[in-house]
Amino acid sequence: MSTPAKRLTDHEIASFETLYSSELPVVFGFLRIRAAGDVALAEDLTALVFLSAVEQFQAGRGDVVTRNWLLTVAKRRLIDHWRRLEVAERKAPLLRPTTPAEDLSLSLSERELVERALAALTITDQAALTMSHLDGMSVPEIAEVLGRGKRATESTLRRARERFRVEYRRLTGD
Amino acid sequence: MTERDPIERLEASDGLSIEPRPEFASELRIMLDLRLRMTEGDAPSSERNEEGAKGDKAGSSQRPDRLQTLILALLALLIFLAIGLVTYLAVWVITKTDSPDPSTPTPTTTAPPPDEKSADSPGPDGSLSDLETQLTEAGCRVLGSAEAQRFDCSGTDLSNMLLDGASLAGSDFTGAQMPGASLAGADLTGATLNRVWLYAADLTDANLSGVEILGADLNEARLVGADLSGSVIQDTFLTEADLTDATLREASLTDVILYEGDLTNADLTSASLTRVDLTFATVRGVILRNAKLSQMQLIQLDFTGADFVGLRVAADWFLVICPDGSPQGVQETLPCGIRE
Numbered sequence: 294m295s296t297p298a299k300r301l302t303d304h305e306i307a308s309f310e311t312l313y314s315s316e317l318p319v320v321f322g323f324l325r326i327r328a329a330g331d332v333a334l335a336e337d338l339t340a341l342v343f344l345s346a347v348e349q350f351q352a353g354r355g356d357v358v359t360r361n362w363l364l365t366v367a368k369r370r371l372i373d374h375w376r377r378l379e380v381a382e383r384k385a386p387l388l389r390p391t392t393p394a395e396d397l398s399l400s401l402s403e404r405e406l407v408e409r410a411l412a413a414l415t416i417t418d419q420a421a422l423t424m425s426h427l428d429g430m431s432v433p434e435i436a437e438v439l440g441r442g443k444r445a446t447e448s449t450l451r452r453a454r455e456r457f458r459v460e461y462r463r464l465t466g467d
Numbered sequence: 468m469t470e471r472d473p474i475e476r477l478e479a480s481d482g483l484s485i486e487p488r489p490e491f492a493s494e495l496r497i498m499l500d501l502r503l504r505m506t507e508g509d510a511p512s513s514e515r516n517e518e519g520a521k522g523d524k525a526g527s528s529q530r531p532d533r534l535q536t537l538i539l540a541l542l543a544l545l546i547f548l549a550i551g552l553v554t555y556l557a558v559w560v561i562t563k564t565d566s567p568d569p570s571t572p573t574p575t576t577t578a579p580p581p582d583e584k585s586a587d588s589p590g591p592d593g594s595l596s597d598l599e600t601q602l603t604e605a606g607c608r609v610l611g612s613a614e615a616q617r618f619d620c621s622g623t624d625l626s627n628m629l630l631d632g633a634s635l636a637g638s639d640f641t642g643a644q645m646p647g648a649s650l651a652g653a654d655l656t657g658a659t660l661n662r663v664w665l666y667a668a669d670l671t672d673a674n675l676s677g678v679e680i681l682g683a684d685l686n687e688a689r690l691v692g693a694d695l696s697g698s699v700i701q702d703t704f705l706t707e708a709d710l711t712d713a714t715l716r717e718a719s720l721t722d723v724i725l726y727e728g729d730l731t732n733a734d735l736t737s738a739s740l741t742r743v744d745l746t747f748a749t750v751r752g753v754i755l756r757n758a759k760l761s762q763m764q765l766i767q768l769d770f771t772g773a774d775f776v777g778l779r780v781a782a783d784w785f786l787v788i789c790p791d792g793s794p795q796g797v798q799e800t801l802p803c804g805i806r807e
Contacts, residue, residue: 306503313499317492322485336491343495345747347502357767357786369746373724377684377704407480410473426474427481437742437762440702440722454474461473 301350309350312358313343320363327371327423330408338374342367368428372438375420410461418453425450598633611637636674770803780805 301309320342325335345366346358411419417439424430424438436446486492599609599616605628607620616634621641629649636656646666653673661681669689676696686706696716706726714734721741725748732752741761750768757777769788784802787795795802 301503309499309503313496317495318484318486321487322483323481325485326480326483332488336487336495339487340495340498343499344502347499348747350503354767369726369744373706373726373744376724403476404480404483407473407477411477422477426478440742457477458473461476 305350305355308355309347312346316360316363317343319360320367323364324367324371326404326408326411327419327427329411329414329419330405331412334374338367338370341370372420375416375438376440378416406461406464409464410457413460414453414456417449418456421446421449422453422457598630601628601630607638775803775805778805 317339321335321339324338324342325332328334328338342363346363349355349358349362411422414422421435421439424435425432430438432443432446432450435450436443439446439449441449602618602620602623602625603609605620605625606623607618610617610619615637618635618638620643621639623643625640625643625645625648627647627649628645630653631649632652633650634654635650635658636654637658638655639659640663641659641661642663644664645668646664647668648665649669650673651669651671653670655670655673655675655678657677658675659679660683661679663680663683665683665685665688667687667689668685670693671689672692672694673690674694675690675698676694678695678698680698680700680703682702683700684704685708686704688705688708690708690710690713692712693710694714695718696714698715698718700718700723701721703722704724705728706724707728708725709729710725710733711729711731712733713730715738716734716736718735718738720738720743723740723742724744726744727747728745729749730745730753731749732754734754735758736754736756738755738758739761740758740763743760743763745763745765745768748768750770750773752772753770754774755778756774758779760778760780760782763780763782764785765782765787766785767787770790771788771792773790775790780801784795784800787802789795789803791803793803
């Protein structure tokens with residue numbers, strides 16, 4: 294199934310290393326916020342993205358690997374992960390630990406607060422919210438990913454926004 | 468701080484580059500570097516043989532080591548076979564001496580452990596067959612008459628079970644856990660496989676015609692030569708599944724993830740595919756005659772040798788290779804002479 298590995302030139306290896314150095318923080322940052330701050334998950338998915346990039350280089354298609362390409366692959370891997378989790382969550386709803394209602398706004402960075410608030414939502418809510426507000430995807434596009442109707446997706450989004458607001462305000466002690 | 472809508476804060480948190488842990492970055496770099504420098508000489512044995520035929524210089528420098536390894540392996544195999552033969556003869560002589568009736572040969576092979584029994588038919592005296600025993604012990608219920616036996620295995624744990632060639636037509640495996648199960652050549656005609664976990668299961672040449680598979684996990688399953696004609700597959704993971712030479716005639720696939728799946732020479736004549744993720748899939752020689760593809764993104768797929776006759780599509784195509792081996796034209800939204 295995998296493309297036979299071809300011997301890469303020094304120039305190709307150098308190109309990949311430059312790409313890796315410059316894009317690793319971008320891909321990791323992209324995945325970390327969408328993984329609701331789950332560092333281990335973001336690392337796993339980042340590794341998969343760069344492995345796909347290596348395959349492209351070995352297949353002689355290194356030129357297609359741009360930042361957009363990496364982020365597109367990252368998004369697909371994440372959607373795959375969400376779908377898997379969503380199926381598991383449907384079978385056995387996860388009990389999500391709730392954080393105590395204390396003001397963490399001073400001890401945590403803005404990004405960490407956002408990640409914690411996201412982590413308190415269900416996988417479907419996380420997926421819907423990040424696709425809508427981070428990736429700018431339309432309701433029909435999100436509906437397609439979630440495998441739901443447009444109306445159901447709209448109501449999921451509305452509910453996710455409200456839960457996110459409540460959770461964020463809880464964390465900041467409002 | 469709280470005057471802003473939290474949703475705005477969420478939006479503002481995107482696009483940030485975040486340095487990962489240095490240990491992760493360096494470990495990943497090492498792993499990628501190894502993969503990147505992996506050449507045909509480091510590839511699996513089949514590719515190595517090709518390399519040998521090419522007479523590659525780098526390959527020939529490693530040949531003495533490989534020859535030594537090969538000779539050692541052959542020697543080890545010969546010793547193993549010799550020990551086996553001696554043991555066999557010794558056991559045969561002993562059992563022949565002890566046997567009260569020399570005309571009755573004593574079997575020298577050990578009966579397989581219960582977990583490794585393969586399926587067979589019911590005994591003539593009406594006793595439970597091996598298949599029945601195996602499945603009922605795992606919690607399945609026997610349905611139907613002896614002639615048309617079916618099983619209700621919903622919710623059971625059949626992990627790694629050997630069910631090669633088993634007759635399981637019409638059986639219900641809803642919610643069953645079957646990772647690593649071996650069902651090569653099994654008859655699963657009309658079976659229900661909803662929410663079944665068949666991760667890395669072997670379904671080579673299995674008959675799955677008319678099955679219903681909803682919300683199931685068949686990631687990394689081996690479905691080489693399997694017959695899935697007329698099946699309905701929905702909300703199902705087939706990531707890295709091997710469907711080489713499989714038959715999916717008139718099958719309906721909706722919301723199926725075939726990421727890195729292998730559909731080489733698979734027959735999808737008159738099949739209907741909706742929102743099937745074929746990212747990095749292998750589709751050489753796939754037969755899509757009179758098939759219908761809807762709401763799909765076909766990106767960088769190599770359809771060399773595929774059959775597109777009568778194919779109807781509502782999909783985004785980008786950088787695909789057409790059946791004749793030519794690349795999709797830059798301006799073509801529908802390549803390879805396909806009409807909407």
